[in-house]
Amino acid sequence: MQQDRNVERRTILKAAGASLAVAGLGATATACGGGSGTGDGTVTIRYAWWGAEDRAERIKKTIALFEKKYPKIKVKTDFQPYLDFWKKFNTQASGGNPPDVFQNAIGFLRKYDAKNVLLDLGAQVEAGNLSMDGFRAGLEKFGEIDGKLLGVPVGSNSMALVIDKPVYTKAGVTPEQGWTWDDYDAAMKKIRDKTGRAGDTGPYNVMYLYDLYLRQNGKAFFTEGGLGFTEADLKTWWAKAEKAVEEGLYANQKKVAQIKPKSAVAAELAGGEFTWDNFTVRYTSEGKSEYGLAPIPTTDGKKTGQYLGSLMLSASKRTQHPKEVAQFIDFMVHEPEVAKIMGYDRGVPATQAQYDAFKPTDPVNKAIAEYEESLVEAGVLEPITPHPNGADICEAAFLRIGEEVGLGKRSVDDAVKQFFTESKTALGA
Amino acid sequence: MGTTVTHAPATEGLSKDKGSEPRHGPVTPPRPAALKRRGRRESLAGFLFMSPWIAGFLLLTAGPMIASLYFAFTDYNLFDPPKWIGLDNFSEMFADERWRHSVRVTLWYVVVGTPLKLIAALGVALLLAQKRRGQAFYRAAFYAPSLIGASVSIAIVWKAIFSDDAIVDRTQKIFGVDVGGWSGDPDMIIYSLVALTVWQFGAPMVIFLAGLKQVPRELYEAAEVDGAGTWRRFWNITLPMISPVLFFNVLLETIHSFQIFSSAYIVGGGAGGNACGPADGSMVYTCYLYVQGFENSRMGLASAMAWLLLVAVALVTAVLFWSQKRWVHYEESA
Numbered sequence: 210m211q212q213d214r215n216v217e218r219r220t221i222l223k224a225a226g227a228s229l230a231v232a233g234l235g236a237t238a239t240a241c242g243g244g245s246g247t248g249d250g251t252v253t254i255r256y257a258w259w260g261a262e263d264r265a266e267r268i269k270k271t272i273a274l275f276e277k278k279y280p281k282i283k284v285k286t287d288f289q290p291y292l293d294f295w296k297k298f299n300t301q302a303s304g305g306n307p308p309d310v311f312q313n314a315i316g317f318l319r320k321y322d323a324k325n326v327l328l329d330l331g332a333q334v335e336a337g338n339l340s341m342d343g344f345r346a347g348l349e350k351f352g353e354i355d356g357k358l359l360g361v362p363v364g365s366n367s368m369a370l371v372i373d374k375p376v377y378t379k380a381g382v383t384p385e386q387g388w389t390w391d392d393y394d395a396a397m398k399k400i401r402d403k404t405g406r407a408g409d410t411g412p413y414n415v416m417y418l419y420d421l422y423l424r425q426n427g428k429a430f431f432t433e434g435g436l437g438f439t440e441a442d443l444k445t446w447w448a449k450a451e452k453a454v455e456e457g458l459y460a461n462q463k464k465v466a467q468i469k470p471k472s473a474v475a476a477e478l479a480g481g482e483f484t485w486d487n488f489t490v491r492y493t494s495e496g497k498s499e500y501g502l503a504p505i506p507t508t509d510g511k512k513t514g515q516y517l518g519s520l521m522l523s524a525s526k527r528t529q530h531p532k533e534v535a536q537f538i539d540f541m542v543h544e545p546e547v548a549k550i551m552g553y554d555r556g557v558p559a560t561q562a563q564y565d566a567f568k569p570t571d572p573v574n575k576a577i578a579e580y581e582e583s584l585v586e587a588g589v590l591e592p593i594t595p596h597p598n599g600a601d602i603c604e605a606a607f608l609r610i611g612e613e614v615g616l617g618k619r620s621v622d623d624a625v626k627q628f629f630t631e632s633k634t635a636l637g638a
Numbered sequence: 639m640g641t642t643v644t645h646a647p648a649t650e651g652l653s654k655d656k657g658s659e660p661r662h663g664p665v666t667p668p669r670p671a672a673l674k675r676r677g678r679r680e681s682l683a684g685f686l687f688m689s690p691w692i693a694g695f696l697l698l699t700a701g702p703m704i705a706s707l708y709f710a711f712t713d714y715n716l717f718d719p720p721k722w723i724g725l726d727n728f729s730e731m732f733a734d735e736r737w738r739h740s741v742r743v744t745l746w747y748v749v750v751g752t753p754l755k756l757i758a759a760l761g762v763a764l765l766l767a768q769k770r771r772g773q774a775f776y777r778a779a780f781y782a783p784s785l786i787g788a789s790v791s792i793a794i795v796w797k798a799i800f801s802d803d804a805i806v807d808r809t810q811k812i813f814g815v816d817v818g819g820w821s822g823d824p825d826m827i828i829y830s831l832v833a834l835t836v837w838q839f840g841a842p843m844v845i846f847l848a849g850l851k852q853v854p855r856e857l858y859e860a861a862e863v864d865g866a867g868t869w870r871r872f873w874n875i876t877l878p879m880i881s882p883v884l885f886f887n888v889l890l891e892t893i894h895s896f897q898i899f900s901s902a903y904i905v906g907g908g909a910g911g912n913a914c915g916p917a918d919g920s921m922v923y924t925c926y927l928y929v930q931g932f933e934n935s936r937m938g939l940a941s942a943m944a945w946l947l948l949v950a951v952a953l954v955t956a957v958l959f960w961s962q963k964r965w966v967h968y969e970e971s972a
Contacts, residue, residue, distance in 0.1 A: 303716035324717040466916035467802040467822030613917045
């Protein structure tokens with residue numbers, strides 16, 4: 210019995226030892242996780258963005274440059290595809306552990322400001338750690354919401370009609386600045402009749418295009434607090450689309466869905482589609498044809514409703530190192546060498562210094578620069594539509610429900626009702 | 639918690655047994671205090687050994703479950719503190735057309751997928767129950783998919799197989815069927831999910847095989863003497879004799895089907911940024927739950943959905959248990 214008891218004691222000791230070891234491991238892990246500052250004054254900041262492998266390669270090189278200039282700041286990186294990025298960010302931010310600095314876009318500024326996640330970089334500008342001078346086309350104001358600087362633009366994009374050039378040529382269509390929706394509809398018919406291909410992937414569920422159409426008519430997709438259009442407006446828009454799909458002017462949505470993630474233009478299902486101007490880069494690598502940029506059709510022959518959109522860098526309110534984060538952002542938007550590495554990957558560079566530092570030599574990137582310059586010359590650019598808290602969910606619903614109309618899965622009336630129901634929930638939350 | 643309660647008396651019983659052998663040692667009267675102390679120490683050891691499991695259960699399962707029960711009655715967006723809203727989440731759910739659609743998709747999947755899977759499992763089990771050459775190989779080969787089938791990688795492969803211009807699409811074109819890839823088709827994607835679950839019939843098959851082995855040979859011999867054909871023997875002997883096993887499989891697979899998530903999420907994901915397949919074609923219940931919780935940040939609503947699913951599955955299980963009186967035959971022996 211004595212022996213029995215010994216065994217028992219030993220076992221307990223062992224178990225206790227094991228628990229201690231586990232606890233110890235836990236402590237080490239915590240130490241690693243929290244170790245953003247070390248004895249010698251070196252700080253580590255976490256930087257997260259969405260994108261693919263090629264963007265990661267470029268960003269890695271720019272970070273190497275940054276770390277060379279600021280040897281006391283180390284940058285830890287993390288990236289995912291767009292949708293996964295926001296899921297992970299949401300989870301991290303709600304758990305109080307967001308990255309110190311991250312890629313952002315206009316649609317998310319109010320959302321995360323309302324959730325108290327974004328750092329007002331204004332104080333860092335005043336402290337001289339971040340310069341907001343030297344931006345092109347008024348871009349320095351893009352990340353300002355209610356007087357707070359919540360994001361710093363790294364590049365600009367604008368909506369465009371991306372076309373399959375040979376298809377448009379074969380149909381005998383030459384879009385010019387100021388062409389109207391009637392011209393566009395006629396062009397769709399010509400393309401269908403002469404090339405046997407649908408004229409467009411289908412503009413009806415692209416939120417950013419419908420926004421332009423509404424702006425041409427004195428409205429907008431969003432107001433500061435809600436939707437800027439009525440159910441009747443959307444019914445007209447989707448009813449026109451339903452008919453165009455039936456007539457083969459817009460691509461068969463089923464085929465469009467099936468060939469994803471490839472785009473319908475690159476897969477030769479459609480002659481063009483409305484999207485951001487830097488997408489020609491993607492289509493060129495995906496498809497066999499030659500792709501170009503055409504102007505947005507207008508309602509009155511002048512106004513396109515266009516504005517510059519932009520990717521930004523934002524800082525998290527909980528960062529321990531606001532100064533270093535500001536220095537990082539400053540470097541990324543002003544350093545000419547960064548522009549040479551990044552090219553037009555995140556749009557045309559936002560600052561004049563970076564814009565001048567990178568002059569594209571390939572026809573695709575050249576065309577993007579020319580397109581944005583032509584917009585400035587034509588004087589069609591206007592202030593951006595506000596994006597209220599919940600705008601991202603509205604955009605997803607618009608895309609999905611519009612697709613269901615195109616697929617014939619929903620009647621227009623039903624779809625409009627569903628979109629307004631979902632949007633009210635998203636914007637009211 | 640349940641385990642710990644049952645465990646404590648067991649240890650006590652053990653120590654009492656050991657304590658009641660004073661014959662071998664010197665004649666000492668039993669010392670209840672010492673025994674008690676020892677019993678306590680042993681149960682302490684027991685608890686200590688279980689502590690990783692208990693900690694895991696409390697922190698990772700019980701705690702979150704209780705929290706989610708509370709969240710189910712709140713408006714909770716992960717950032718702001720939860721706000722009590724009573725049953726509003728539930729009334730919103732019932733009024734939500736997308737939610738009703740997800741219920742329909744899930745029920746369809748359960749009602750079509752589960753029987754097909756079980757029929758496949760039983761059919762192959764019947765074939766494999768016969769003695770033939772290479773039997774072990776066939777059993778292993780048919781069982782293998784259910785080992786790997788639930789994995790993310792297989793779902794990715796499945797998506798590739800059923801996407802546009804992939805092997806399924808090309809094969810059906812040979813036969814003049816040109817409907818394109820299934821995983822991008824709002825009407826067809828659910829069939830590819832059913833195919834995925836049916837393909838994993840290995841697990842219920844093994845259980846059926848075990849059940850078939852238990853059926854006494856003499857019953858078949860007697861039936862054969864009486865002139866019963868193959869079908870008759872299956873219907874009147876095999877099926878009733880394996881009905882407990884069949885019940886077990888029906889129960890397990892039904893519950894399992896209600897919980898489908900990863901395969902639907904992966905096969906349906908990526909199409910147009912929609913997590914639930916084109917035009918919500920593969921939006922099973924858990925997929926919509928995920929969208930509400932993680933895409934729309936509505937954790938309160940998502941928790942309510944999760945609890946409703948739990949209750950629904952419990953009800954279905956209860957109905958199945960109740961129904962077994964009518965069709966499950968337990969051997970009344972010994």
